Amino acid sequence: MILAESSFSDTVLALLPELGLPILASTVMLASLGVPMLPGSLMVLVAGTLAAAGELPALATMLTVLCAALVGDQLGFLIGRLFGPQLARRQDPTIARALTLLETRGPVAVFLTRWLIAPLGPAMNVVAGAGGLSWPRFLVADLAGEIVWSSGYMALGASFAPFIPQISELSSDITMLLAALAIALAAGVLLRRHRPHGPR
Template sequence: MSDWAFELVSAWGLWVVAGSAFVSCLAVPVPTSLVMLAAGAFAAAGDLVLWQVWLSGWLAALAGDNTGFQVGRWGGRPFLGWVARRTGRHRLIARGEAVIEARGGVGVFLSTWLLAPLGPWVNLVAGSLGLSRWRFALWDTAGETIWVTAYVGLGFAFGTQIDRVAEVVSDWGGLVSALAVAAAFALALGIKLRRRRDGSRPARAD
């Protein structure tokens, strides 16, 4: 897969970086992370310019996310239901709704890099649920900055070991996601137990 990514970037350069980043934010299954790593490696070799690689990926990712958000805003909840039926992604859309309802803009931020598989669906959900456009844009920009910088930077630093880096990043992402979910559950449980304990305390007489 990494050889394929190298060939694609070699042939199309910044166009494939931008194109893959854009469509991946619209739930098209393309290996954008590998493309970013390969482009970073080409920048390290001097075949591409690092800041141009980063900027093209960053702008395209923002454009893709905001396109998904706008489509969700136009379609509303009925559109979400139609998408769920057409794609079979009921669980991902339901998880996206839960993230936005619980976390709002922070949920958008996390979905761009920490919970990346949810990203395209969170974009649609955020638009359909009426999240503020500026709030979405602010958190989305912060998250995509982390995502693009991480992958392009890793490719630039470890270009000769793309296969190993891709494997490590994938495992690391899974581990971090699992830890984040566990921490969220632990926090929710702690808050619930604290409220129950506070509610069971007898009122103090003044």
């Protein structure tokens, strides 16, 4: 299962240098909405590398990431508003954790699940929409958190850009280079995910 997810993620990441901002926007939006197997954070890391290398327009890339994440979050909030009672009846441990965090932290919980406790992000959107938080408070916390997430991951990805020319001497295919970088980052994320109580 993990191998299948990794292969799918690699395929999506490999499309970024070719398809640019449309594939970036759709991946980030759907990942924020909670669609499984989509490498939202890894896609932003690679986008940061490409933007710093001049392969993508930096400002447009940053705005694309931020807006796509916000749209996905708002859709999740709307789903919670529309189907809250049905979702509340589900015995889902992720939903339960998100609800507990929201009850104890309020809007701060939304802010933290954008970047620090990101695995709870999609569930937090739904729980907040189901009645735990007003939409204006959710929007403000969501925006603040997504600014931290998008700028942080873009900056981290950009930090790899100075090494591209040296590494490219060993590999002439920038797509393969970025895929290798993404695989290494994915391995780190998977290891962190499988630690007890670790963040996404």
